[in-house]
Amino acid sequence: MRASGMASEAVSAVEATTNDVRRDAVREFKRQLIRDAAKRIFAENGIGEASMREIAKGAGYTTGAIYTYFATREELYADVLRDSLQALYEEVETAIAAVSSNRAVAALRGLWTFYNSRDADFSLGFHLYGGARPVGLTPELNGELNALLDKVMTRIGEVMIDDGLAMEANAHHLAVSHATSVFGLLLMRKTGRLSSLDEDADRLLATYFTTLTSRTADNADTANESREYPA
Numbered sequence: 001m002r003a004s005g006m007a008s009e010a011v012s013a014v015e016a017t018t019n020d021v022r023r024d025a026v027r028e029f030k031r032q033l034i035r036d037a038a039k040r041i042f043a044e045n046g047i048g049e050a051s052m053r054e055i056a057k058g059a060g061y062t063t064g065a066i067y068t069y070f071a072t073r074e075e076l077y078a079d080v081l082r083d084s085l086q087a088l089y090e091e092v093e094t095a096i097a098a099v100s101s102n103r104a105v106a107a108l109r110g111l112w113t114f115y116n117s118r119d120a121d122f123s124l125g126f127h128l129y130g131g132a133r134p135v136g137l138t139p140e141l142n143g144e145l146n147a148l149l150d151k152v153m154t155r156i157g158e159v160m161i162d163d164g165l166a167m168e169a170n171a172h173h174l175a176v177s178h179a180t181s182v183f184g185l186l187l188m189r190k191t192g193r194l195s196s197l198d199e200d201a202d203r204l205l206a207t208y209f210t211t212l213t214s215r216t217a218d219n220a221d222t223a224n225e226s227r228e229y230p231a
Contacts, residue, residue, distance in 0.1 A: 027069075030061075030069065031069050033059045033060065033061075034055065034056075034059045034061065034066055034069055034070065034076070035076070035079060035080050035083065036059070037055050037056075037058030037059035038050070038055045038058075038059075038076050038077070038080050039080050039084075039120050039121075039124065040058060040120060041054055041055050041058060042077055042080060042123075042124055043119070043120035043121075043123035043124055044123075047073065047074070047077045050073065051073075052066055052067070052073055052076075055073075055076070074137050074138070074141070075141075077137070078137060078141045078144070078145060080124065081124055081125070081145055082144070082145060082148065084118075084121045084124055084125065085125075085145065085148035085149055085152070086148065087114070087121075088111070088114050088115075088121070088125075088152055089148070089151055089152050089155070091110045091111075091113065091114040092107050092110040092111060092114070092152055092155060092156065093110075093155070094110065095107055095109060095110025095113070096110070096155070096159055101163075102163065102213070103159040103162060103163055104156065104159045104160040104162075104163045104165055104213075105209045105212070105213065106159075107155065107156045107159050108156065108178055108179065108182055108209070108212075109205075109209070111152070111156075111179060111182050112182050112185075112186065112205060115183075115186050116186060116189070116201075119190065122186060122190065152179075153172060153175045153176050153179060154172060154175070156175035156178070156179060157171030157172045157174065157175035158171065160174060160175060165213065178212060181208060182205075182208075185201060185204060185205060185208070188201075189201040
């Protein structure tokens with residue numbers, strides 16, 4: 001009887017675990033539907049104009065149901081942007097891992113590829129990087145999201161050092177500088193300005209990378225010489 005009771009308890013425990021896993025999976029699936037709808041609406045309207053009612057409709061839920069998963073619109077925005085920035089980091093890491101040389105260029109190209117193929121992520125990102133800052137995000141959320149972006153910049157700086165294109169003291173500065181140039185080219189392409197100038201984005205990007213590697217290498221050499229032979 002005791003053995004039978006223990007077996008029954010074990011079966012009940014397994015069933016409870018299975019139910020918990022299933023419930024968590026369903027909850028995460030629903031959260032993702034809400035995030036996907038929110039991403040579209042935030043990208044189109046910005047956080048200031050987007051409403052939870054509109055997001056709920058886009059996700060196929062009632063407004064009240066959304067608040068079961070996200071307490072505020074700002075919390076939802078931060079969750080969507082958090083996913084986007086984490087995906088950006090993974091894209092850059094994948095680009096770096098795919099090559100054995102010129103890894104800094106690969107990292108910046110990964111940055112380009114990510115945002116060039118994801119208009120919604122690009123629009124979302126610029127609410128954080130500058131321009132129309134999101135309304136209502138707490139300092140803690142702003143800090144967390146900025147740290148995720150800075151993680152990408154730091155990684156680009158690391159491979160610039162590995163490639164001999166920067167020193168530790170200026171790697172972060174150069175990484176942000178070059179990433180800013182990539183963002184600018186993306187903005188020119190997405191707004192149609194390049195077409196009006198009869199220029200091709202891929203050709204301009206290739207030209208920039210060629211110039212970047214030669215110019216930055218020269219700067220790194222000069223900096224190394226200054227450090228080794230102080231005046």
